[in-house]
Amino acid sequence: MDESSFGEDYGGTYRSGLVAIIGPPNAGKSTLLNQFLGQKVAIVSPKPQTTRNQISGILSTDEAQVVFLDTPGVHKSGQRFNRYMVDAAWRALTASEAVLLVLDAGLYLARPQLLERDTSLMRKRVQQSGNPVFLALNKTDTIKDKSRLLPLLQRLSELWPEAELHPISALRGNETDALLSGLLGALPEGPPLYPEDQISTLPMRFMTAEIIREKLFLALEKELPYNLAVIVEQWEERPTGISVYATIYVARPSQKAIVIGKGGRLLKEIGQQSRLELAEMIEKPVHLDLWVKVKKRWHEDMSFLGELGLTE
Structure with a gap:
């Protein structure tokens, strides 16, 4: 159409x-x-x-x-x-x-x-x-x-x-x-609001951050997933596929160590799972770099919450 x-x-x-x-x-x-x-x-x-x-x-x-x-x-x-x-x-x-x-x-x-x-x-x-x-x-x-x-x-x-x-x-x-x-x-009578082949209004940067956050929720225990935030810093289309750089934010240094895992294994696993799902979704090869940073009390930072789309 x-x-x-x-x-x-x-x-x-x-x-x-x-x-x-x-x-x-x-x-x-x-x-x-x-x-x-x-x-x-x-x-x-x-x-x-x-x-x-x-x-x-x-x-x-x-x-x-x-x-x-x-x-x-x-x-x-x-x-x-x-x-x-x-x-x-x-x-x-x-x-x-x-x-x-x-x-x-x-x-x-x-x-x-x-x-x-x-x-x-x-x-x-x-x-x-x-x-x-x-x-x-x-x-x-x-x-x-x-x-x-x-x-x-x-x-x-x-x-x-x-x-x-x-x-x-x-x-x-x-x-x-x-x-x-x-x-x-x-629903009221009226024409379609979007093209019939469109399934979401969400940008791919947001979808990417959500996929990474889902893998963190599934991999981590107890309250830690609720203390995490993910921001895609860069999304770039290249002839060889998609290049993505994303940062996982935690509230404390001890949480950073948990997310990275022994020898970096947990972070690598989360990255691999996220990359595979992204590649399947967009039908292109994906290169994904994940970083973990500490941002204390990020839940109360209005500017940061705005980056996450959580303010009015």
Whole structure:
């Protein structure tokens, strides 16, 4: 499709718009986005709060185009860094035409007292948006006895009477087609917002930093991944491929030693995994240089947070 006229040939029956994906940390929002798109645009890990920035993914069909806004997990926090992440979710709400709330079924079956606490953080904001609400009760594949879901679904219908409920498994793709169909039907009529072959609005520098950060999340234990930041200092196209220079920032010298690993082995492994995924994504050879630097209290540095895209 000619990019200069990609919205001109669609009649009034075509639908397009933005859907904000919100929910508590580790509910499976990024996994669901990747499932919808059929490919990876958002990083995932078993650890909560992996997503820091608003991530966009674009799905185009013959009848509609939806721009998903995957957001950081909604939670209470007094730290400036975490507040900026949650603010990204609220900004996505105001920009969207529909809201997709994702909740972890297993968590609320095990700890039902958390359900009202977690959803109350979002309820007022969602109501203020005035948008159609879809509620995905995720990770149902982890529940052997599906009848256990019935009381939880009943309680959710009481807390969110305006929401369309969908028990799903984002990881397995179970029942996600019906959810997607509902979301597309809720969009207003209008031409596509982006060319049909575009899957994200994110620049490759950002995608590269996210891939590196994902490998760090998977390789490191406990709290250390939350004390890391990645900035791509240089991205250069050459005849032989792509040359990338990226810096991993940590808060303390002891963390730097852990990230590098004995004899530099961990950093080398992270670099190799990141390079392979990047090369597969862009279908070109990639040369990746990784450096580790200490930047004390980077969480509170407004200028640095701005470089990470975490300020308004």
